[in-house]
Amino acid sequence: MQDLVAELLKGNRRAAARLISLVENDDPQKRELLKGVYPHTGNAYLIGITGAPGSGKSSLVDWLLKQMRKDGLTVGVIAVDPTSPFSGGAILGDRIRMQDHALDNDVFIRSMGTRGSLGGLSRATREAIQVLDAFGKDIILIETVGVGQSEVDIVKTADSTVVVLTPAGGDSVQTIKAGIMEIADIFVINKSDLPGADRTETEINMMLDMKKSKAWRPPVVPTVSVNNEGIAELWNSIQEHRSHMEESGRLLEIRRERVKRELTEQVEYLVKNRIWERVKEEIEFDSLVEKIVHREQDPYSTAGDLLAKINFYERETGEGG
Amino acid sequence: MQDLVAELLKGNRRAAARLISLVENDDPQKRELLKGVYPHTGNAYLIGITGAPGSGKSSLVDWLLKQMRKDGLTVGVIAVDPTSPFSGGAILGDRIRMQDHALDNDVFIRSMGTRGSLGGLSRATREAIQVLDAFGKDIILIETVGVGQSEVDIVKTADSTVVVLTPAGGDSVQTIKAGIMEIADIFVINKSDLPGADRTETEINMMLDMKKSKAWRPPVVPTVSVNNEGIAELWNSIQEHRSHMEESGRLLEIRRERVKRELTEQVEYLVKNRIWERVKEEIEFDSLVEKIVHREQDPYSTAGDLLAKINFYERETGEGG
Numbered sequence: 117m118q119d120l121v122a123e124l125l126k127g128n129r130r131a132a133a134r135l136i137s138l139v140e141n142d143d144p145q146k147r148e149l150l151k152g153v154y155p156h157t158g159n160a161y162l163i164g165i166t167g168a169p170g171s172g173k174s175s176l177v178d179w180l181l182k183q184m185r186k187d188g189l190t191v192g193v194i195a196v197d198p199t200s201p202f203s204g205g206a207i208l209g210d211r212i213r214m215q216d217h218a219l220d221n222d223v224f225i226r227s228m229g230t231r232g233s234l235g236g237l238s239r240a241t242r243e244a245i246q247v248l249d250a251f252g253k254d255i256i257l258i259e260t261v262g263v264g265q266s267e268v269d270i271v272k273t274a275d276s277t278v279v280v281l282t283p284a285g286g287d288s289v290q291t292i293k294a295g296i297m298e299i300a301d302i303f304v305i306n307k308s309d310l311p312g313a314d315r316t317e318t319e320i321n322m323m324l325d326m327k328k329s330k331a332w333r334p335p336v337v338p339t340v341s342v343n344n345e346g347i348a349e350l351w352n353s354i355q356e357h358r359s360h361m362e363e364s365g366r367l368l369e370i371r372r373e374r375v376k377r378e379l380t381e382q383v384e385y386l387v388k389n390r391i392w393e394r395v396k397e398e399i400e401f402d403s404l405v406e407k408i409v410h411r412e413q414d415p416y417s418t419a420g421d422l423l424a425k426i427n428f429y430e431r432e433t434g435e436g437g
Numbered sequence: 438m439q440d441l442v443a444e445l446l447k448g449n450r451r452a453a454a455r456l457i458s459l460v461e462n463d464d465p466q467k468r469e470l471l472k473g474v475y476p477h478t479g480n481a482y483l484i485g486i487t488g489a490p491g492s493g494k495s496s497l498v499d500w501l502l503k504q505m506r507k508d509g510l511t512v513g514v515i516a517v518d519p520t521s522p523f524s525g526g527a528i529l530g531d532r533i534r535m536q537d538h539a540l541d542n543d544v545f546i547r548s549m550g551t552r553g554s555l556g557g558l559s560r561a562t563r564e565a566i567q568v569l570d571a572f573g574k575d576i577i578l579i580e581t582v583g584v585g586q587s588e589v590d591i592v593k594t595a596d597s598t599v600v601v602l603t604p605a606g607g608d609s610v611q612t613i614k615a616g617i618m619e620i621a622d623i624f625v626i627n628k629s630d631l632p633g634a635d636r637t638e639t640e641i642n643m644m645l646d647m648k649k650s651k652a653w654r655p656p657v658v659p660t661v662s663v664n665n666e667g668i669a670e671l672w673n674s675i676q677e678h679r680s681h682m683e684e685s686g687r688l689l690e691i692r693r694e695r696v697k698r699e700l701t702e703q704v705e706y707l708v709k710n711r712i713w714e715r716v717k718e719e720i721e722f723d724s725l726v727e728k729i730v731h732r733e734q735d736p737y738s739t740a741g742d743l744l745a746k747i748n749f750y751e752r753e754t755g756e757g758g
Contacts (some may be wrong), residue, residue: 147737154735375729382740408696414475419703
């Protein structure tokens with residue numbers, strides 16, 4: 117299996133695709149593989165792009181990708197749809213445009229859906245990013261559909277986050293959820309040839325004025341992505357934000373936070389696994405469930421009893437040692 | 438604090454409101470309070486109502502509530518908005534209609550928003566349901582906005598789930614996500630006086646025809662909630678579904694699954710707490726983070742090392758005991 121990592125590091129596309137499938141399917145060998153991948157990560161710059169369905173995100177990503185390729189950068193794209201149960205090649209429908217890049221070895225595009233839980237998707241996305249980072253991509257674009265909490269979680273993974281809005285009758289800004297405003301490093305008003313674009317821009321700026329001053333004020337970039345209008349300006353803004361992140365030390369800071377979260381999750385994962393192994397061996401879990409169903413016990417006390425039964429507490433306090 | 442539970446059981450509204458605020462704020466005393474609440478739960482029937490923003494869910498809930506009151510049932514309503522950072526009284530804007538019930542002691546209405554994570558909201562919702570159940574409400578309505586994975590998670594808490602759709606140009610059904618179709622016990626086509634309602638109904642039925650036969654086929658109920666049209670029929674369908682759930686044994690089954698999930702979460706919560714206490718006491722967590730940031734170590738191996746350091750593995754395997 118570690119051959120797969122060696123192949124990835126050599127630039128083998130099929131190894132990259134296979135590794136992403138393995139993390140997505142939560143393969144038992146996943147952690148071992150990621151141990152091999154991790155030392156080769158940290159070089160890619162991660163750009164999150166989020167917006168409601170129909171905001172023209174996909175064509176925006178498409179043109180942005182071309183812009184980056186012109187600058188000689190290699191690019192990975194992960195298109196995340198938290199509302200779709202499909203993944204892998206399955207939602208490539210709207211990616212047919214991207215066939216332009218099909219023969220370009222320096223571009224790698226992958227779609228991911230939920231399959232199961234939202235938490236699982238967020239985790240698989242982070243792991244796929246690691247694979248593409250080790251694969252040597254300079255830039256990784258994480259495109260997410262929607263503007264809910266789920267997308268906020270996924271976007272937390274990015275170094276720079278672009279929020280795509282549309283004029284949409286002028287009331288678009290009021291309907292933007294607070295969480296989304298917080299995560300934007302750059303605002304795009306796409307379809308800015310539609311009526312109401314100026315008003316949307318004014319509203320965003322008013323909202324930004326109300327916020328206490330920060331080291332970085334998100335620029336508002338009007339685009340018409342289907343015509344490639346404003347894409348160069350957007351790419352400029354992204355690069356400016358990247359410089360700001362690097363020079364202010366903020367990039368290191370957010371990456372440190374990300375490592376903290378990752379280490380915490382890994383510890384909890386191992387602990388859970390070990391505990392449930394022991395519980396399964398030693399405890400009649402189902403009979404406890406039955407007692408709780410019939411209100412003979414409550415789940416809170418029972419959880420404590422259950423851990424005492426496998427000596428989790430005693431051992432921890434040293435009485436067992 | 439246990440006085441609060443005693444007051445709740447006596448029917449004190451302010452105790453109910455206060456308890457919900459405590460679980461929502463993840464108060465340190467929460468688990469102790471819920472231990473007192475749990476033995477008095479299991480009597481309420483839980484009805485989930487979900488639909489996109491603008492589908493008229495709120496007026497539907499409002500009329501349904503009146504229908505239930507006519508039948509002499511006491512009702513709790515929990516209005517959950519996963520996209521809102523507000524909670525408590527804060528999103529009562531659209532609940533002003535509900536002032537009709539403000540003086541009705543047998544109705545209790547509460548709004549909940551995210552504040553932090555989606556997982557937190559889903560947990561707080563389940564705990565608020567327990568409070569209202571012990572409070573003696575016969576029916577608890579859980580109203581959620583949206584049709585994403587987050588809502589699916591929250592709706593899993595309900596005994597009967599109503600999915601509210603609107604005609605909306607006839608393409609509404611195609612845009613319904615797979616997850617939502619799976620959770621519906623009853624479909625409502627609200628605003629069924631709009632063009633396209635018949636077509637939407639036909640499409641839902643065609644979709645239901647394609648599914649392998651199940652013990653319960655979700656009925657499709659047309660309503661015009663602003664005019665109270667179809668609400669009696671909806672209430673009928675809900676009661677039929679309830680009978681089906683009770684008589685088939687399915688209700689006990691899903692409640693058992695819920696207890697299993699709850700006990701699992703409680704065990705993991707206690708384990709995590711205990712482990713992190715020890716880690717904080719004994720390990721220089723931040724220096725490990727630094728090593729991972731600089732790619733000297735990977736998070737997967739480090740998590741294992743960290744647990745070995747606090748003797749988690751040794752003790753578990755008995756070497757430490």
